[in-house]
Amino acid sequence: MNREIVQTNDSSSTLYVPGLEQHYHSMHGAMQESMHVFIDAGFRLFESADKPVHILEIGLGTALNALLTYFEAKKLNLKVDYTALEKYPLSMDEMLLLNYGSLLDTKEAKRILTDLHQIKWEEKIAVTDFFSLRKFETDIKIYSAKEEYDLIYFDAFAPSAQPDLWTLEVFEHMYASLKPGGTLVTYCVKGDVRRTMKAAGFEVEKIPGPPGKREMARARKA
Numbered sequence: 001m002n003r004e005i006v007q008t009n010d011s012s013s014t015l016y017v018p019g020l021e022q023h024y025h026s027m028h029g030a031m032q033e034s035m036h037v038f039i040d041a042g043f044r045l046f047e048s049a050d051k052p053v054h055i056l057e058i059g060l061g062t063a064l065n066a067l068l069t070y071f072e073a074k075k076l077n078l079k080v081d082y083t084a085l086e087k088y089p090l091s092m093d094e095m096l097l098l099n100y101g102s103l104l105d106t107k108e109a110k111r112i113l114t115d116l117h118q119i120k121w122e123e124k125i126a127v128t129d130f131f132s133l134r135k136f137e138t139d140i141k142i143y144s145a146k147e148e149y150d151l152i153y154f155d156a157f158a159p160s161a162q163p164d165l166w167t168l169e170v171f172e173h174m175y176a177s178l179k180p181g182g183t184l185v186t187y188c189v190k191g192d193v194r195r196t197m198k199a200a201g202f203e204v205e206k207i208p209g210p211p212g213k214r215e216m217a218r219a220r221k222a
């Protein structure tokens with residue numbers, strides 16, 4: 001996949017895919033979008049969890065969501081089992097162009113970001129004693145799991161670019177892979193996407209979005 005590195009308005013970098021005319025994150029700010037949509041509206045729901053939080057991300061991309069989840073888990077003293085699917089992994093050269101390590105301004109951030117990208121595929125790896133990662137180089141359309149996850153970060157490209165990832169079939173798989181009471185968060189709040197999520201069984205709410213976007217969606221498995 002041909003990709004270019006670009007800088008967003010909060011100084012954090014992201015990637016642009018000319019072939020799809022899609023950015024990996026909002027140009028208003030990659031880091032602030034990830035913090036808002038996935039950490040504040042998703043992961044923070046589990047701040048009192050006394051068991052590991054099982055998270056599924058579609059797709060891993062730059063690993064920014066995983067990196068921010070790692071630091072939030074450390075701050076909140078939570079354990080996380082993180083599973084990520086990615087069909088088009090970044091090369092090491094692309095990973096080295098991302099500035100998240102320097103923006104977070106810690107040696108640890110640089111080390112963890114590198115680890116997240118470098119660890120083996122298909123195996124559950126303990127990145128630290130409180131954060132494990134299992135990466136699958138696969139297509140969301142062929143992945144299935146049963147009541148494994150507490151939380152899903154649904155971070156596919158926009159429905160206009162990848163309509164085949166926002167279908168009833170994919171959301172039914174996501175629904176089945178969540179534990180009862182589990183949550184899915186996504187930046188996309190389009191009416192037809194919310195209707196598809198509801199048809200898959202989710203209770204869907206619109207909540208305030210990150211800067212530059214009025215709303216986002218949070219969906220719950222009853």
Ligand SMILES: C[S@@+](CC[C@H](N)C(=O)[O-])C[C@H]1O[C@@H](n2cnc3c(N)ncnc32)[C@H](O)[C@@H]1O
Pocket residue numbers: 023024025034058059060061062063064065085086087088089138139140141155156157158162165
């Ligand atoms: C909007 S980007 C977000 C990436 C990532 N969450 C991040 O913060 O960098 C969408 C991601 O989904 C991946 N992707 C696209 N099609 C996919 C598919 N069919 N199955 C799994 N991942 C896919 C892309 O390669 C890309 O990494």
